[in-house]
Amino acid sequence: MKLARPRAVIFDWDNTLVDSxxxxxxxxxxxxxxxxxxxxxxxxxxxxxxxxxxxxxxxxxxxxxxxxxxxxxxxxxxxHLAQLNPLPGAEAMLQGLAELPDLKLAVVSNKKGTLLRKEALHLGWERHFVSLVGANDAEQDKPAPEVVDFALAGSGIAAGPGVWFVGDTDIDLVCAENSGCTAILLRPDAPAAMEFDGTALDFHVPDCAGFSELVIQSLK
Incomplete structure (x- = not known):
């Protein structure tokens, strides 16, 4: 499957970027x-x-x-800050993607927004994102499509296939589907048979390095 050229990447936070x-x-x-x-x-x-x-x-x-x-x-x-551990390759991935021209990065998490932003600041990652949206920030939380619109507000980018939604669980894929975004599963384990039956999944990558390469190839 050929993926839409990404204009924005929205990441889940817990267990997509950090081990929590x-x-x-x-x-x-x-x-x-x-x-x-x-x-x-x-x-x-x-x-x-x-x-x-x-x-x-x-x-x-x-x-x-x-x-x-x-x-x-x-x-x-x-x-939570003392136990915050970036997943392997996450920091390098974010640093590299943030340097790509015309690509916006954001986070949509079901962690309370104030805690999410504290964790991003603690890691020094807040500079990579145009928005860090957590629970209670928008009118509804993930998987509601409103939270994606909230994260993209002011970016000049609308939800759609050119927005890649990246996460490790079914709720991330459902959120991508609800908002019309490209659904990317980022985790070591490939989907089990029927695991996401009825939910759109556009691509699976096992690690952060693999996701960086997928984005770079899709931008060529």
Whole structure:
């Protein structure tokens, strides 16, 4: 498949650019325990965490969603910067892509926007992006198409095939599909049979170096 020439690349954040499963799992386990619930295993956390807390906590905790949100973010904020680890090749990839003319980079994450921007600033990556959009920044969170429009606002670029949406989970692909963008799966494991059945997937790359090469080739 020939991909549309990219004018903008929108990245997911957690576990696309940075490794954050351990800190997310710890904060979620603490939340379950504080509310008298059985915590998930790490494998369950990796499989189930997709939506923002704004969207998922009412489903998980019902009328105690507000209490759960407070516990989760208090726990997460206590040590998330100390445990922040870029994924292999992410820094070099972002540096190289940011230097390409006429290519804009952005982030759309379901991490709370204030925390997302703190992490980007901590890594010194904020300079690479025209926008860093997290949960609660737009009227709706990922996978709603409104969040993509919010991220592109002021860039002169509209959502469409020339915007590549890059992530590691199904919700990223759904967001790309909902907004009419090109859907790129960035993770070591190739899609399993029927894993994304019914959801558009335009390309899979196993690592950051491979994605950089894909962009460069598509710009020629």
């Amino acid at each position: 499963w351990a800190v997310i799992h710890h904060a979620l386990s603490t939340t379950f325990e504080a509310l008298g619930e059985e915590p998930w295993t790490l494998a369950e956390t990796r499989q189930r965490v997709r939506k923002s807390a704004r969207d998922s906590f009412p489903e998980l905790f019902g009328p105690r969603a507000g209490e759960a949100t407070e516990v989760f973010y208090r726990t997460y904020e206590a040590d």
